[in-house]
Amino acid sequence: MLAEESESIKRTAYFARRPGELYHSTRKLGQDVLAPYRVWSVTNMQALTASSMQELDARHETWEFVSGEPQIWFPVSWDLFGIWPKAAAGGGVIRVDYIAWPRALLDDDDRSEFAESDHEALLTYGVYDGLAKRWDTRRMLEVWSVWLGQWSRAQGRNVRREQAQTLQSRGADQPGRTTGLEL
Numbered sequence: 001m002l003a004e005e006s007e008s009i010k011r012t013a014y015f016a017r018r019p020g021e022l023y024h025s026t027r028k029l030g031q032d033v034l035a036p037y038r039v040w041s042v043t044n045m046q047a048l049t050a051s052s053m054q055e056l057d058a059r060h061e062t063w064e065f066v067s068g069e070p071q072i073w074f075p076v077s078w079d080l081f082g083i084w085p086k087a088a089a090g091g092g093v094i095r096v097d098y099i100a101w102p103r104a105l106l107d108d109d110d111r112s113e114f115a116e117s118d119h120e121a122l123l124t125y126g127v128y129d130g131l132a133k134r135w136d137t138r139r140m141l142e143v144w145s146v147w148l149g150q151w152s153r154a155q156g157r158n159v160r161r162e163q164a165q166t167l168q169s170r171g172a173d174q175p176g177r178t179t180g181l182e183l
Contacts (some may be wrong), residue, residue: 004034004099011100014042014093022064022086025080026098034099036081039073042093046071048083056084070094077104121150 013029017025026033039048056063067088074082096113102113114122124147130139 004101006172008118009102010114011098012038013096013098015096017083017087017090017092017094018065019071019087019090022084023082024057026081028097029098030100032100032103034101035078036073036075036096036098038097039081039083040095040097041070042095044069049073051084053082054065102111121147121153124150138149154169 003173011030011032012047013026013033015028026036031037039050040046041048041091049072050068051074053074053076056072056074060066063084064086066085068085070083070085070087072084073085076082103110112122113121128140128147131143
């Protein structure tokens with residue numbers, strides 16, 4: 001739940017475009033995909049614009065039959081997204097940045113992917129889960145309220161980290177670029 005709500009674990013996957021393919025399963029990217037958040041055409045070195053099927057319907061009546069270079073990506077369902085227009089011929093590489101589930105900790109020397117500052121929240125959630133399995137409702141609710149405070153701090157840290165990364169990667173002094181920070 002912490003990974004899903006704080007969106008703190010991010011990964012990248014690549015795939016080749018196939019002729020006529022419009023819809024893409026997140027499962028072909030990996031088993032750990034929660035949701036894509038940015039899609040790039042590596043071939044054209046450009047980010048695809050996020051849109052929706054409704055916007056595509058308004059833009060072009062027969063958008064599903066249009067072929068060409070990728071311009072737009074859109075969500076379809078929890079495990080499916082589309083890239084428009086579809087590829088006329090094979091070739092081209094797509095990069096997908098996505099929010100991921102954490103990897104399982106199976107060995108004693110495995111390390112958590114969460115920031116060290118979020119480890120206490122993970123332990124608190126484990127205590128909550130154990131109390132829920134014992135049906136200790138009173139203590140479970142007490143621990144849940146503590147966890148909610150830790151969770152909101154984890155979300156806040158992720159937002160600040162994203163803003164800092166945006167500022168560093170884009171360069172605040174470049175005209176026409178936004179930093180993601182309000183002054």
